[in-house]
Amino acid sequence: MAINNVSSGSNSFFLDQIQRKQDDNLEKLASGKKVNKAADAAAAQQIIERLSSESNAYQQSIRNAYDGISLSQVADGALQGINDDAQRIRELTQQAGSGILTDADRQAIQSEISGLQQNIQDTINNTEFNGQSLFTQDSEFSFQVGSGAGQSRSVNTSDLSSDLNAVFNIDVTVAGGVDSALQTLDDAISTIGEQRGDLGATQNAFQSSINNLSTTNENVQAARSRLQDTDFAQATADKAANDILSQSTSAVAVQARQSEQSVLSLLS
Template sequence: MKIDSSAKPLSLLQQIQQEQTDSLRHLASGKRVESAHDDAAAMQIIERLTAESQAYQRSLGNAYDGISMLGVAEGGLANIQDDVNRIRELTVQAGNGALTDADREALQQEAAQLTENIYQTVDRTEFAGVPLLSQNDSRTFQLGNTGDTSLSIELRDMRQQGLDSLSTLDLTDPNATSSLMDSLDSMNDMLNTQRAEYGAQQNAFEASARNLTQTDIATQASRSRMQDLDYAMGTARNIQNQILQNSAVAMSAQANAQTELALSILS
């Protein structure tokens, strides 16, 4: 005759051992939810928050690239404006009636060199291989988790904006001083307007970067509260399982002893 009084304790022991294994796994990873098996509903939310956080982080990189692009473009325009101001100064100097033709020719040569510098700046100002001052283009930067959160940079060919007129600049004609100064003043106004536009766009990108940083921090904090393990509670649960496991082992041993005693009496 066979008496199986250890089945229930063994079943309890197996359950406790499985819980202990899960507890140790969570403690080792530091996560309360590692898979859908742990918490299916929470896992869905965690994955969604993870995707959002990754989008915010990548968008933050996009924002800083936009800031850098605008900084390079604005820096190129600042160099151009310095040269334009120097040409204007030479134009005023060329209006001096005491100058000889040779003097004006020397001024013209310097103005021509400055014009060449300006055109080189236009052609060479670029960011990551993208020309910034020599073409009309629009560059869009994704700055969020949805498709409608973006900012665009409008690039313009500065030659077409008025710099091409520098190629006909002639300081050797004393009667052209007034018209040249008007043209250079208009050119300066255009450069000021373009620099102001790029400066405003930089501010917009910086504001977006700050907002993305704050949003990402909040998103990661929310995900952490849902996914990460509370070590104090995890450690307490592990100790509790160890006590239960020891108790179950003792119960199983006692059940086996009672079974053997019953069999010896019956026999």
């Protein structure tokens, strides 16, 4: 005689269902993500991937903006050195205008001026950023600081050898050299000051972009986290509930088997 234990089959089905839920729950707890594959939530997975792409773009834009600030700082540091040399040349030129100086005195002053002129030229020739010269030609360095087309900022530098050419020709030993040199130096110092002002404004603009990008990226990451990250309190509670349910179902299954054996024993 055969006894069909429908209850036993149902219990087995429920245990399989519970185990699948437990496996899924354990995966969420282990990975820290409630969406680990498209099968978990296809729509959510697509949104998560899009938000991840946006976040990556914002992070790269922030790095680009910091590169722009670094380049600006290198350029500004070089201009500060050039400005200091130009200011010293102006001081020496003013000194050379004293009527009590001899030709030898002016020649000594000119020797120091020549050394400063060479310093300026060396700074122009040797100032580079990532192997690219900053002041040997008019240049525009563009940095993408947004996730879309057209969202860029630029650092502009000029050909200082050309801009400051008159400074290199200053000679206080010749007649009338002092007067023309003072005007040349005033113009040069003004040019350098304008370029430093532009670089300062550019650095501030990059920093503003970084602040805005950081805020936007934090919001994007928070949105992604809400979709993706495991709620550990909920997942832990679900695991405990499934453990209890699994134990209860197993106990029912054991009791059913014992009842079946008792019936068979009575019938035998």
